[in-house]
Amino acid sequence: MFPRVITPALTIVLLGCGQGPQRSGGVGFVNQTKHPDAELAAIWAAAQADVARSIDLNPVQRSQSNVPPDIVAGDPRALGIEPPGLLVAAVPDISARRLFDQTGVRRSDPTGMIGCPRPCDVRYSTAYSKYDPPVTKYAASWEFAGDNFSDILQYEFENQILNALGYDVSWR
Numbered sequence: 001m002f003p004r005v006i007t008p009a010l011t012i013v014l015l016g017c018g019q020g021p022q023r024s025g026g027v028g029f030v031n032q033t034k035h036p037d038a039e040l041a042a043i044w045a046a047a048q049a050d051v052a053r054s055i056d057l058n059p060v061q062r063s064q065s066n067v068p069p070d071i072v073a074g075d076p077r078a079l080g081i082e083p084p085g086l087l088v089a090a091v092p093d094i095s096a097r098r099l100f101d102q103t104g105v106r107r108s109d110p111t112g113m114i115g116c117p118r119p120c121d122v123r124y125s126t127a128y129s130k131y132d133p134p135v136t137k138y139a140a141s142w143e144f145a146g147d148n149f150s151d152i153l154q155y156e157f158e159n160q161i162l163n164a165l166g167y168d169v170s171w172r
Contacts, residue, residue: 026084026085027082027083027084027085028082028083028085028086029041029083029085029086029087029088030085030086030087030088031088032087032088032089032090033088033089033090033143034090034143034144035143035149039150040083040088040153041083043150043153043154043157044083044157046150046154047078047154047155047157047158047160047161048078048079048081048161049078049079050074050154050158051074051075051078051158051161051162051165052074052075052076052078052079053074054071054072054073054074055071055072055073055074055075055162055167056069056070056071056172057070057071057072057162057167057168057169057171057172058070058171058172059171059172060121060122060171060172061121061171064121070171075165075167077165078161078162078165081161081164081165083134083157083160084134084160084164085133085134086134086135086136086160087133087134087135087136088136088137088153089135089136089137089138090137090138090139090140090142090143091114091115091137091138091139091140092114092139092140093109093110093111093112093113093114093139093140093141094111094113094114094115094124095109095111096108096109096111099111099113099124102123103123103124110139110140110141111139111141112126112139112141112142112145113125113126113139114126114127114128114137114138114139116128117130119170121170121171126138126139126142126152127139127142127152127153127155127156128156129156129159129160129163131160131163134160136153136156136157136160138152138153138156155172158172159172
């Protein structure tokens with residue numbers, strides 16, 4: 001009799017644990033931006049629509065070398081992909097001095113650039129995405145820089161969607 005009483009009570013207590021944002025396995029955003037979830041959802045929806053229309057698989061490669069575009073037909077499955085417990089967060093910009101010391105590129109502060117960890121094809125970028133666990137990070141100075149925030153996140157959300165659909169995103 002004792003285990004029959006304890007088991008349901010313990011189950012209820014355990015189900016109450018772990019509330020709050022989920023890092024993996026959840027659906028939606030782990031929003032660490034200064035923007036509401038509704039804004040992130042609108043940007044995600046725009047990314048879904050773009051991927052459903054047309055897919056550019058090599059914009060980074062084209063920016064680094066003279067190769068033809070790899071543009072394929074859109075994938076309507078994109079419209080059914082939801083954010084997978086996606087962590088979205090700002091990262092402090094790299095300083096102008098450090099950017100110059102490491103790359104020879106001159107920019108004023110804030111640079112609008114952050115370090116892009118491996119396997120990125122570039123050393124610094126405005127934003128990057130990782131897929132396991134799902135993460136999109138961007139330079140903090142873009143937080144309220146006109147509509148650039150939306151543009152930057154939409155591109156990264158497209159990468160998240162393409163990855164979920166099984167596309168090679170190594171040149172995006």
